[in-house]
């Protein structure tokens with residue numbers, strides 16, 4: 001079997017375009033653009049790249065982007081003050097604080113300060129709680145993007161065996177909850193799981209969110225499984241090259257021989273994350289401005 005490549009890049013482009021269309025009708029109805037504020041503390045180069053690309057994606061989707069770049073030495077009070085201002089600003093529908101924060105700042109405290117109604121990353125405990133009891137709130141972008149790809153590919157997930165490898169608050173746990181809500185039979189595996197390979201082997205759906213390059217090989221997978229590879233790992237550079245290759249947590253070449261479908265890295269889950277961030281911001285904008293948005297329209 002040669003697995004079908006699940007083209008997250010193309011799916012994400014379609015979602016971004018749809019968000020852009022909703023952004024135009026939103027602006028007509030609300031008399032203002034939907035807006036996303038991104039707060040970056042410090043000089044981390046990878047974070048700077050993410051923040052730039054989020055800003056660009058907002059503008060391309062007819063949305064307003066507000067960037068707040070703060071120095072490495074920003075105090076707790078200053079940062080919380082910026083968040084308070086953004087919470088109170090009617091032009092801002094979504095607030096994202098780029099993680100990781102410098103060590104002297106407490107991430108949980110900072111996330112807890114964001115209004116749950118503007119928490120488009122879905123990291124606030126109120127939104128995590130809403131997800132776990134089935135209330136509508138904001139769902140973290142990466143797992144929601146994975147679900148969109150799965151629903152597009154498989155339709156109804158009822159009764160399917162799903163194994164999520166990884167139990168982080170931002171990927172593994174919300175992913176498992178979403179799969180459960182879709183009536184899959186869900187196992188969450190982690191670093192203490194015994195005989196991980198045989199646990200993964202029974203899955204119709206495998207979501208790998210570990211951070212270990214090419215850990216999942218072909219003998220881990222059931223024939224015909226659908227594989228969502230969330231991992232982003234940079235290998236050491238080959239000789240003469242400046243940067244190493246980006247790979248996922250799944251060995252793409254090997255898995256392709258057994259799986260029915262698989263997301264590549266790059267070009268799979270990664271592009272979905274920003275597209276869903278725009279989608280969540282658009283949903284927030286409609287709620288905040290009291291403009292109707294049909295359930296499931298985005």
Ligand code: NDP
Nearest residue numbers: 142166167168171190191209210211230231232269270273
């Ligand atoms: P975390 O480091 O927070 O969590 C990793 C999880 O993997 C933990 O639950 C850990 O288990 C588990 N784990 C580690 N080693 C093993 C092992 N040998 N066997 C089984 N489980 C193991 O990572 P994140 O959830 O934040 O991210 C996971 C990956 O996804 C990373 O590569 C990250 O870069 C990528 N990512 C990609 C995104 C995208 O947009 N595509 C967005 C977010 C993340 P335990 O809890 O027991 O320690």
